Amino acid sequence: MSLIRIPPMLRSEVGGVREVPAEGGTVRELLFDLIARFPGLRPQLVEDGEIASYVNVYVEGEDVRTLDGLDTSVGHGSTVILLPAMAGGL
């Protein structure tokens, strides 16, 4: 099991919580486990079967696009951060 950190703009889809546990040994398994339980997240995270281009996924602080993408393995107890772009400044 890993903990997935949910960014504030997506929390309404997961009942307002900051972290959601998910099962899986790869980013793909974790994300699809998450989406199976919270289907509202799908359009915000996935685009054509890949991680959407406006979202970054970090495993232990590294962008999975610089690793093996959806196939990046995730160790038990790792923290996964979902990070969509946010523009607010005012």
Added chain:
Amino acid sequence: MPNYRELLQQIKSEIDEVDVTQARDLLAADDRPLIVDVRELDEWTEGRIPGAIHIPRGNLESRIEQAAPDRAQPILLYCAAGNRSAFAAKSLEELGYENVVSLAGGYTDWKRSGLATELPRTLDGAQRQRYSRHVLIPEVGEEGQLKLLDSRVLLLGAGGLGSPSALYLAAAGVGRLGIVDDDRVDASNLQRQVLHSTARLGEWKAESAKRTLEELNPDVEVVPYIERLTSENVERILADGWDVIVDGADNFPTRYLINDAAVWHDIPLVHGSIYRFEGQATVFKPHDGPCYRCLFPQPPPPELAPSCAEGGVLGVLPGIVGSLQASEALKLCLGVGEPLVGRLLLFDALATEFSEVNLRRDPNCPVCGDSPTITEYIDYVEFCSGRPTHA
């Protein structure tokens, strides 16, 4: 017990001295020594040997390690006549410095021999008092403060992030602050935009910012730009010359536009963004690290990207993130420390937690990559409209 004359004789016999001619040759050599002027401030301000740094005799032991961390570093000490510098050389030897010489005859002989001198630029009395807490920090000092006074920082937005950044940059004595903002002060801004006030409701934010900042520090020149940054005006605004840009914009088109401009003009961009209880900050330093497009190649569709106006923001959050941006901007102006290049700092005010993720430059980035495909300004509003064309 020796008297002063005898003690001086004894000390001089224990240290190495050079005369003016030898000193001139040492300074002309490739491995020129660090020149340290140990006189008092009023003597230093009257003129110095070119390239010297100033550490008054009384502070020598406490400050020399900052200036010369390597004990093998050659050091030339001088004072007015060569006596204080002789005692100073003895102290440095006791601290383990191996290559210390004292200039016999001191600055007086140097000047009398017709060798070059220079008048150091210094803070005036009022500035020395105003910036005393900066001058005390070895990494800043008088030189650093003078650098700040010569620095020019452009701020995008005089809002949530821009307020604390601009206040601290002005207080720090950054000589020129440009503020780009096309908005007026609204009552809903005052919960966080501390540059403005109830009395300023309805005023242009850039003008209100100018008044607040120049009242805080008259050393600072504030250049207001009452306009929204666009592809049409960005070159004119950048032509005014900026060392660092602080991005406190509230929309994606401006963020992509300033990113591209910063890459093309090779200006470090201090990024910050906020939403509800969470904020992010990083430094995009062109070609040294990633740019905003390496981090987010595409903006999210508008329906997935609520703004603070829609989603809200804790009033103090921009105070924290904007202050971090000011800290990064000051470090960049001073050339000290490790800026947030290649690192995205995440702050969660609810959990009171900072975390960091690594950012990497994308060699395929359309703007800062090895073979850029975007080389001029595009229609950023369209690019961010949810119908982006893949560049």
